[in-house]
Amino acid sequence: MVTPIDRDGRLAARSVVTLMGWSAGQTMDLTTEPGPIVVARTGRTVRINRRGFLRLPLAVRRTCRIAPGDRVLVVANQRHGELLVVPMAVLDDMVDAYRRSHDIGDER
Template sequence: MLTRDRTRGADSLSVITSVDRDGRLADRLPMRVMAWFPGAPISFSVDPGPVAIVQPGGDGRINSRGYLRLPLRIRRRCKVEVGSRVLVVPNKERAEVLVLPMWVLDDLLITFRSSTSTKRGPT
């Protein structure tokens, strides 16, 4: 699934993609948006949420076919399992890619709706 953020322009394309048994994200589009090509050095960190943050530089690399592979330590901290779907958000302004497990997005949206709306009955 491809989403365009109309407020940020064509340089920002978010995708929902799956993660394979080796931590590889199935969609390469965010890497192309960031101009991170095979062999590009990258680093990983995790912010509360948990949200994986990928930035240029570091010991990691975009693989030889242009895919991003989340290391096992990052997958464990973010509770990402084989076949999990994640939201991948490239942010050129901050030179980073955010990877959010769908359960984090679910929790975020439920919390947001709980705080902004009144309870309604069936319509």
């Protein structure tokens, strides 16, 4: 799912949080990796707010260069109990790397 980030760092879409079985007040750990942000179920870093929104703290948004209004790809990995939040710039880089590794030229 692609969703925007608001000025307070909230993911606009709550349906992915619900899909994961997470609810208001539940605490999560955010791990910033090269590329996506992994949001794990266990931990104490952030809390899903009372309205069911997951908020990315400012430090995480700065590290990942996510600005208010930016869209991110949110992928639920239910098997591992995590969400991957991928900024569009990272997704562009992933697609470029795939195209280069498969010798797919720009055929426009």
